[in-house]
Amino acid sequence: MTxxxxxxxxxxxxxxxxxxxxxxxxxxxxxxxxxxxRIARLVVGDGVLVSVSERDPHRGQIVEKA
Structure with a gap:
């Protein structure tokens, strides 16, 4: 994952x-x-670090809130 x-x-x-x-x-x-x-909710405008799937580049997991 990238x-x-x-x-x-x-x-x-x-x-x-x-x-x-x-x-x-x-x-x-x-x-x-x-x-x-750890995080209750993210809102529009929040910076995040996303781990993007190599199999499907349109899907990912948020691994950190910036």
Missing amino acids: EARGTVIEVRPKLLYRVRLESGAVVTAGLGPTLRH
Whole structure:
């Protein structure tokens, strides 16, 4: 998995978020396992670190809130 920084642009149901990466790509990302317990909620405009799947470059996991 590749990690990239981005910004939350949309909050979706079931703890999913649309994130615009610094490269300009937009991915749908869920919270990683460690963040589910530490972060109550992300809002539009929050900076995040996303681990992007190599199999599906449109999906990823948020691994850190910046």
